[in-house]
C-alpha cells in the first residue's frame with residue numbers, strides 16, 4: 001500500500017503524540033482507548049477544570065502528559081500530532097478548525113457543530129487540509145450495522161420505502177451530573193436531538209443510503225419545564241423526514257418512557273417493498289406469507305468506542321480511510337439541526353434552507 005507523505009512522516013517518528021482537549025465524562029473515557037493504541041502516547045491534556053485535568057493526568061501517568069488550561073497553548077505544542085476534542089458541543093467547530101489549521105489530525109466528538117453555517121466552515125477547512133478528520137459517531141465502526149446496511153443496499157428487502165427509529169429513555173440526564181453545567185442549555189448542546197440523537201439520525205441516513213430533504217415535527221420540554229432551572233432543551237419530540245431518494249422516516253426521542261413498559265430503548269426498523277429489517281436484531285422478515293426470517297449478521301458484542309479510535313489512528317499511520325469522515329459528521333449534524341429547526345419554528349424545513357453545500 002502506498003503511504004501518503006503525512007503517513008510516512010508519522011511512521012518515521014515511530015510514535016503518534018495524542019492530546020485530549022476536554023477530559024470530562026467522554027474525553028476521559030476515550031483516552032483509555034487512545035492509550036490502548038500501539039505506537040500512540042498521550043502527550044498533552046487540556047481542561048478548564050483542574051480536578052478533571054489532574055485525574056486524567058494520573059490515568060495517563062504512563063505517558064507523562066503535559067497539562068494545559070488553555071487549548072490554544074496545547075495546539076502550539078509541537079509534540080502533538082493528533083487531537084481529540086471532547087468539550088461541550090458549542091466549542092467543537094472553533095477548536096476543530098484551529099486544530100486542523102495548526103496541522104493536527106482531529107478526532108472531534110459528535111456533533112460536528114450545532115449551527116449550520118459554522119458546520120459549513122468546518123467542512124471547507126477539513127476538506128482543504130491533508131490532515132485526518134474523524135467525527136466521533138462510533139456507530140459507523142459497527143461491523144454488524146455495516147453488514148446490515150450493505151445487505152439492505154444489496155436489496156434484501158427490495159426498495160427501501162420507510163424507516164422507523166427511536167431513542168427512548170426512562171429518565172432525564174442527571175440534573176447534577178458531570179455534564180449538567182452545559183447539557184440543559186440548548187445554546188451549548190444544540191439540544192438533545194443534535195447532542196444525542198445525531199447518532200441515531202446518522203444511522204438512519206446510512207440505512208436509507210441518502211440524506212433528508214425535508215423535516216416536520218413537534219416537541220418541547222414536556223415534563224421537566226425549567227427543571228433544572230434555566231433549562232432550554234427538550235425532553236420529547238416526534239419528527240418525520242423525507243429523504244432525497246424518497247424514503248420516509250419517523251423518529252421519536254423521549255426521556256419519559258416509563259420503566260417496565262415495553263418498547264423502550266433504541267431501535268431501527270427498515271421497511272422495503274419485499275419485507276422489513278429489524279436492524280438491531282439483524283433479522284430480515286420477508287412479507288411473503290410463510291417465508292422464513294433471515295439472520296443478516298451475528299449479534300456479537302462490539303466495542304465501538306475502541307474500534308472507532310483504532311480507525312482514527314490507522315488512518316493516520318496506515319493511510320486507511322477513517323470510519324466517519326467530515327461528510328458523514330456534517331450530514332448527521334445537519335439532519336439533526338433541520339429536525340430541530342422544524343420543531344422550534346413549527347414549520348417544514350428543507351435541506352436547502354440550511355444553506356450548506358456538501
Ligand SMILES: NC(=O)c1ccc[n+]([C@@H]2O[C@H](COP(=O)([O-])OP(=O)(O)OC[C@H]3O[C@@H](n4cnc5c(N)ncnc54)[C@H](O)[C@@H]3O)[C@@H](O)[C@H]2O)c1
Nearest residue numbers: 022023024025026027047048049086087089109136178179
Ligand atoms: N460519542 C459519544 O457517544 C459521546 C458520548 C458522550 C458525550 N459525547 C460528546 O462529548 C462531548 C463532551 O461531553 P461530556 O459528556 O464529556 O461532557 P463533560 O461536561 O463531562 O466534559 C466536557 C469537558 O470539557 C471541558 N471544557 C469545557 N470548556 C473547555 C475549554 N474551553 N477548554 C478545555 N476544556 C473545556 C469541561 O471542563 C469538561 O471537563 C460533547 O460534545 C458530547 O456530545 C459523545
